[in-house]
Amino acid sequence: MNENIENTKNVENDENVEKTENTEDIENNLAEDTQSAEETAENNETLQEQTEEEKLTAELAETKDKYLRLMAEYDNYRKRTAKQIVEMSATVKGDTIAQLLPIYDNFERAANAESSDEKYKSGVEMIFNQLTEAIKKLGVEIIDPTGQPFDPNIANAVSQIEDPELGENTVAQTFQKGYKIGDRVIRYAMVVVANA
Numbered sequence: 001m002n003e004n005i006e007n008t009k010n011v012e013n014d015e016n017v018e019k020t021e022n023t024e025d026i027e028n029n030l031a032e033d034t035q036s037a038e039e040t041a042e043n044n045e046t047l048q049e050q051t052e053e054e055k056l057t058a059e060l061a062e063t064k065d066k067y068l069r070l071m072a073e074y075d076n077y078r079k080r081t082a083k084q085i086v087e088m089s090a091t092v093k094g095d096t097i098a099q100l101l102p103i104y105d106n107f108e109r110a111a112n113a114e115s116s117d118e119k120y121k122s123g124v125e126m127i128f129n130q131l132t133e134a135i136k137k138l139g140v141e142i143i144d145p146t147g148q149p150f151d152p153n154i155a156n157a158v159s160q161i162e163d164p165e166l167g168e169n170t171v172a173q174t175f176q177k178g179y180k181i182g183d184r185v186i187r188y189a190m191v192v193v194a195n196a
Contacts, residue, residue: 143178155189166194
């Protein structure tokens with residue numbers, strides 16, 4: 001019976017040792033799991049921080065790109081609008097001057113016409129000179145190509161003559177003066193070309 005008791009004690013001791021070993025194993029596993037879980041949580045937080053930082057960096061880059069594109073688009077719009085305003089201004093000015101040119105031509109004829117009334121003639125010349133100055137202030141240039149080589153970009157040839165005194169393809173006479181603003185011709189000069 002003592003033997004049984006000893007066996008029982010041995011078995012109990014063995015069981016206690018096993019329980020203790022199992023408990024230690026469980027505690028060790030639990031500690032490892034806890035440590036592993038903490039490391040995983042730290043890694044996840046680090047990854048989340050990195051991904052959030054990457055997201056914010058990408059979002060900032062995208063916003064900066066949108067801003068730069070918007071600024072470039074606005075700058076292009078501003079330049080295009082300014083160019084259109086200048087072109088429209090020149091077009092309106094040219095169209096207005098074109099409507100006044102027949103009146104200007106009539107004043108020029110009246111100023112060059114012979115008159116016995118000197119006061120009348122000087123009045124017409126004064127008005128013609130004022131009108132000429134006003135047109136020049138608007139940037140209008142008078143095209144009178146008499147004696148120059150014929151240029152189809154500023155003049156229309158309405159007739160041709162042979163004249164040994166003039167060079168080849170030279171404007172012999174201007175029937176009607178031309179006018180231009182900058183590079184834009186408002187009205188082409190009507191000319192007679194010699195030796196064409």
